Amino acid sequence: MAERRRSTSSRRWQQFRTDLVSQFRSRVFGSGRAWSFRRRRVASLMMVAIAIGVTAWISQSLHAALHRSSVMTGWTLLSSILILFAIGIRRRIPILPLGTMSTWTQVHIFTGLFACGVFVMHVPAIATGRLVADGWLEGTLSALFIGVSLSGFYGILASRRLPARLTAMGSQPRYDQIDWHREQLAARATQRLDSLTSVDSQRVLGEFDDQYLRRYLESPLSWSHRLFAHSFRRRRLVIGLKELHRYLEDDGKEVADELAGLVRRRDELDTQHALQWRLRAWVAVHAVMSLGLVALAIMHTIHALQFVES
Secondary structure (H helix, E strand, O other): OHHHHHHHHHHHHHHHHHHHHHHHHHHHHOOOOOOOHHHHHHHHHHHHHHHHHHHHHHHHHHHHOOOOHHHHHHHHHHHHHHHHHHHHHHHOOOOOOOOOHHHHHHHHHHHHHHHHHHHHHHOHHHHHOOOOOOOHHHHHHHHHHHHHHHHHHHHHHHHHHHHHHHHHOOOOOOHHHHHHHHHHHHHHHHHHHHOOOOHHHHHHHHHHHHHHHHHHHHOOOOHHHHHHOOOHHHHHHHHHHHHHHHHOOHHHHHHHHHHHHHHHHHHHHHHHHHHHHHHHHHHHHHHHHHHHHHHHHHHHHHHHHHHHHO
16 A cells, blocks of 8 residues: 555646656747747757856866966957847848848847856856956946946836837827927917917916926927926916916917927927937947947957967
8 A cells, every 4th residue: 555655646746747757848948839039038048048057167167277268258249249249230231131030139139148247257246246347448348348338228128118109109209390399389389379369368378488398399309308207387387277277268278288288299299208218328339338348358368369479
């Protein structure tokens, strides 16, 4: 009886292990089905982790054999940087028949993760909290690499969230036509104020326009809105227009409601402008820092080879 119980328990344990492995394989590798984005991402992360582990093992083996492991990690890091730079150029020339942009973007992301791991091996002081190396060349190179990496991580988030926010806002004016739309809103507000027939409504809304509304509708996009995309001024103006209803006649209330709609539309334009500007600014900053990183990495490699030969 005891042997039968042990046999049953053993079979249950084996069945549990088999089911667990099968579920893991099905979730990660798809079990014959087309791979989803999540499965490809998990598989790519596993490949990056394996590559970093192999590189770390080779580096430790060279160090134990009294060889310069920094030479190996340096060449690996330089190769990764050049590959990332080449992939970035390829992504900006979509007409070349060399695969889809989505594939190249994923390769760029996971190659960048691998480069970050190799960078920590090449500059071990980072593990102790020292982010910037000594010397103007090495220090600038470290700062540039960290800056490019951080901008890359920001780009991963921005390229997924900002377009979704823009799509959720409805109509998207062209970036170079946003200023024209602002001018149209300001002109429409002036036209509606001039159409008032009530003297009291003209006086009340005219004062509000001179003190608050016109400055808002005719002002350029503020840097605070450009960076944080807030709606503080819109809320204040809309609340102010609603509070004016007690002093307005029917035609004035109608115009005040329309002005509130123009304020909301101006806020939407500012938000769309800010989100599109962030995407453009990120691409420009990431590209400029990448150029500087490649140039300084090549200079650093030349100096390091001269030091090794001497």
